[in-house]
Amino acid sequence: MHSVSDPRPGRGRTAVRTARVVGLVALVALVAAFPSLAPDSFILSVGVVIASYAVLATSWNFVGGFTGYISLGHAAYSGLGGYATALLILRADVNPWLALALGGLIVAALAVPIGIASLRVRGASFVIVSIALVLILLLVFQSWGSFTGGSNGLRVPRPFGDDVLRPEQHERFFYLHAALLAVLLLCWWAIDRSRFGMGLKAIREDEDKAQSLGVPTFAYKLVVFVVSAFFTAIGGGMYALWFGYLDPIFQFSILVGSYMVLMSLLGGIRSLFGPLLGAVIVGYAMEFFKAQYGDTQAHLIAMGALLALVVLFMPDGIIPALGNLVNRFRPKAASIRELTAEELTVQREQQEVRG
Amino acid sequence: MTTTITRGLETTGLAKSFGGVHAVDNATVAFHHGKVNALIGPNGSGKTTFFNCVTGMIKPDAGSVSYRGEDITGRPPHRIARAGIGRSFQLCRVFPRMTVLENLLASVRSPTLPGWLRSARQRGDIERARELLMRVGIDHLEHAEARDLSYGQQKLLELAGVLMTDPETIMLDEPAGGVNPALLDRIANLVRALNAEGKTFLIVEHNMDLVMSLSDHVVVFDRGAPIAEGSPDEVRADPRVLEAYLGS
């Protein structure tokens, strides 16, 4: 394939590439070592929660990051994924891992009509439709008690059996989440560099314009929406298998969807690792607040304040902000603003005169 | 001897109202294929709305649009783009947070599903994009973000982006609006050269000097419908045109 890597000028290019590889290796090493570094089972479980948030936020970012459509209701897909997995195991006696995959596919299939209906509207309308879906699902799963367990919740059988001890459970699920996250990041990266991704980003920038240039915007949005719902459902199912218990009020909660958005915005929705970074920060902060102040609403206030700070001071998120900071210390090519159209024309005319 | 006229862009009884405003009102027009057509008319006479109906951005209330004999009424914009009609927007629209090069690469689409996941930076596409950037004269800005360009440069970028889709017919909504005289000349020259290469133009423009010097055929709109058409000289002499411009 004749693809050309980023041809941006600059002496620091190899340095940047090396820094990237080193960073990536360090990240993988850190993730691999985390379970053995964790001092106790509780910290390990916090690690699983954060990994799960990272999976959900990265899944969310397939729609949010590429198309700029902000869904506050992605808990619909994680919740459905969790319930589909659990119900397939409980009611149809399906193998847990097969149930997880099937659950993802079922949710992906459901996401097709949902996407067709909701992607027609942009901006605030899309956000409201996404919220409405979560609320509807909450009501359905609460009131259909005979099938879903209703408000009493649903116990999910553990896939590794009860002879596997708690810390061992945590460790396995930590690695499972990390592996899933790796797959997600790889997919996001592949789309980001692809023609499909370029079309999606064009939609994010200016949807009408993209369409006028021949981008089949609706098909593109729908495909990436279904991919996002699928991964979110797998993330939800994975969490259900680990946590072992589902309650509609927590599964279909606007709060869970809001966390995905907050984490992604904080880290940066245009960056591959943005949602992951956001998940680590927000996830850690939340657990910290819970440990410090108990299960009060204090952490919500802190989250709200954090969101406000991000929107005000780092509208693109942490990773782009850091990137800009680094760029400031790098030698720069001539500023492009220096040449105005008039100067250009003058230059050109001079060339024409000479030529 | 008979001359066969290739059928290009035509509308029949096209209409679109916003509330009580008849923006386009029963417009029947046939543009000359292979030529530079101008669409002129006073402010609010429905030129942009007409553009939007033709390119599928707005669904017309009534009437039809055909291109090369094929009915394209109500088709979504990307399919009209694929039929060979490219357009610019009145208030210059580019992808602000993409680089200049990416702005052009965004126009490249793959017809097959596996092609979707191909890298967007195919050598052939990049070369073509660079040629077009050179042609409009902003190749040195390849890596700049579009939002950092001056307005004139953005207009050139928009034009290059439209050309990247290799349209047969190019619709420009006020290409001279807000542009300095030197750039205006460059745009005019580009239009002439592209027309000589076989591209049909449909240009909405208020700058009469540009219209008169550039176009082969002029259609005059007033209150949503054509009131006169012909060569620049014919239109200039038409009393109805004067009245439309002065009398409203």
Ligand SMILES: Nc1ncnc2c1ncn2[C@@H]1O[C@H](COP(=O)(O)OP(=O)(O)OP(=O)(O)O)[C@@H](O)[C@H]1O
């Ligand atoms: N989206 C809209 N909603 C309501 N009214 C509209 C809309 N678009 C256009 N109009 C109205 O339709 C009429 C035609 O507008 P249009 O923009 O098509 O005119 P125009 O010929 O392009 O004008 P100009 O030369 O100023 O660009 C105007 O009265 C305008 O106010």
Ligand SMILES: [Mg+2]
């Ligand atoms: Mg207009």
